[in-house]
Amino acid sequence: DAKTTQPNSMESNEEEPVHLPCNHSTISGTDYIHWYRQLPSQGPEYVIHGLTSNVNNRMASLAIAEDRKSSTLILHRATLRDAAVYYCILSGGSNYKLTFGKGTLLTVNP
Amino acid sequence: NAGVMQNPRHLVRRRGQEARLRCSPVKGHSHVYWYRQLPEEGLKFMVYLQKENIIDESGMPKERFSAEFPKEGPSILRIQQVVRGDSAAYFCASSPLKQGETQYFGPGTRLLVL
Numbered sequence: 001d002a003k004t005t006q007p008n009s010m011e012s013n014e015e016e017p018v019h020l021p022c023n024h025s026t027i028s029g030t031d032y033i034h035w036y037r038q039l040p041s042q043g044p045e046y047v048i049h050g051l052t053s054n055v056n057n058r059m060a061s062l063a064i065a066e067d068r069k070s071s072t073l074i075l076h077r078a079t080l081r082d083a084a085v086y087y088c089i090l091s092g093g094s095n096y097k098l099t100f101g102k103g104t105l106l107t108v109n110p
Numbered sequence: 111n112a113g114v115m116q117n118p119r120h121l122v123r124r125r126g127q128e129a130r131l132r133c134s135p136v137k138g139h140s141h142v143y144w145y146r147q148l149p150e151e152g153l154k155f156m157v158y159l160q161k162e163n164i165i166d167e168s169g170m171p172k173e174r175f176s177a178e179f180p181k182e183g184p185s186i187l188r189i190q191q192v193v194r195g196d197s198a199a200y201f202c203a204s205s206p207l208k209q210g211e212t213q214y215f216g217p218g219t220r221l222l223v224l
Contacts, residue, residue, distance in 0.1 A: 100152035
């Protein structure tokens with residue numbers, strides 16, 4: 001399974017943008033880049049996903065490098081409710097097993 | 111629109127008892143996945159089911175664990191003769207299709223074995 005590498009933790013201030021990086025140098029051509037987040041004592045929540053082009057939705061933006069070996073999840077204005085563990089996961093094609101690593105623990109300061 | 115529903119949300123069992131965890135996927139989704147999260151660890155894939163079929167159970171312990179997704183009704187994860195090491199959060203996810211489709215997770219069932 002293709003692996004991803006994320007920083008263990010990041011910190012942000014409320015209402016500031018947050019850029020969460022992810023490296024996936026062994027990504028295959030059929031792998032989608034998914035981002036999930038998990039708030040304490042809750043199930044993982046889908047955030048966004050993409051294949052090659054940058055993607056935007058109401059929650060976040062996903063910027064994908066041209067060579068697809070890295071991506072960045074962008075929260076445009078962090079709120080206290082965005083404090084969670086963020087997971088960058090590769091899936092798609094025949095790879096339906098989501099592999100959750102340690103993710104990035106995002107702390108948002110008021 | 112109801113998301114993935116799981117019940118019970120919390121389950122306490124004594125060693126040797128059986129635990130039954132239920133998962134109702136998003137309406138219209140025919141693919142169900144079960145994951146387990148041990149304390150202080152990440153989620154680990156257990157099993158992937160379609161209606162009436164087990165597609166991949168490679169992540170499920172060989173003994174005591176079974177899963178089903180009948181034609182009618184919720185998916186069931188069954189753990190027989192529970193042991194303390196089974197204490198974990200069990201999450202169910204569903205997707206409309208398999209390949210490249212997003213999986214949507216339920217709130218989980220937290221199993222505590224005394």
